[in-house]
Amino acid sequence: MEAFRAAWPFEGEAFWQTVFEMHKDKMQIKNPRVAIVNLEKIFTATFSLTTEKGFQAMSLRDLSSEAQISMGGLYSYIGSKEDLASVIEGVLRACIDKVVAGLNRANLEPVDFLRTLIFSEIYMVEVLRPWYQFCFMEVKGLPRSQQQQTLELELRFEKSLIEVFEKGAASGVFSCTNPQLLASQVTAQLEQWHLKQWKFKLRGVTNDDYAQFIFDNLMRCLR
Missing domain, CATH: 1.10.357.10 (Tetracycline Repressor, domain 2)
Structure with missing residues (x-):
């Protein structure tokens, strides 16, 4: 397991940098230092809310509150739940x-x-x-x-x-x-x-x- 973790950076800052690079063209935020911090907050909050109430029941306002990012800030990263x-x-x-x-x-x-x-x-x-x-x-x-x-x-x-x-x-x-x-x-x-x-x-x-x-x-x- 440790050898796998060392070979494949699917955790930590390197992973979130990869997430940013994959989807930066669809986001308004272009500064990677700012983006990777908030991307981690957004997806961590999404998984937490999904476990708690299900994705269908989760609203973007719920996500904004859980991630502690304003609605305007949230829309800078995603346009909808489908996104x-x-x-x-x-x-x-x-x-x-x-x-x-x-x-x-x-x-x-x-x-x-x-x-x-x-x-x-x-x-x-x-x-x-x-x-x-x-x-x-x-x-x-x-x-x-x-x-x-x-x-x-x-x-x-x-x-x-x-x-x-x-x-x-x-x-x-x-x-x-x-x-x-x-x-x-x-x-x-x-x-x-x-x-x-x-x-x-x-x-x-x-x-x-x-x-x-x-x-x-x-x-x-x-x-």
Whole structure:
């Protein structure tokens, strides 16, 4: 986990700088020093209010009060709740893409790639838990176009799994007759961990325990 945190700056000032760079063209505030402080306030408040009352029930006035930013100041960063949801989905999508692209550049063998992908997915969601939970718990309350974008996040990860299954099968390392179905099964197991982690923690299961369990089961399916 610590190695993942060191490799991928998905926390702290560096992360909020990335959020600013991704969306600065849509904001009125162009000073990064000012913007990154307030972006952190806005999104932290959004996740807090969403947990408390749900995104649908949250108003921008609620957000202004929770973030301690005036309504005028808030509109300098976001134009609507839909804009806010779009940014959250976009940030999570960009983080997933960065991790997968990094693994592809490493040119790992299929078994090593698969293990690293599983562990990285669990670590990434642990670090970005509020962003993940927003996308997958609030999806029903989003406009249809944003619902589709959020659902595509799941398909992006499945695509990476399918590709490594097929690559391993082509090289004779894996035996897999239905990579699409296997990828869907793995995704469902990971979502169970992310969305109902309390149940596993009651049993003393750690991130590493669960990641290793998923990987070991996968290897049994692929051989």
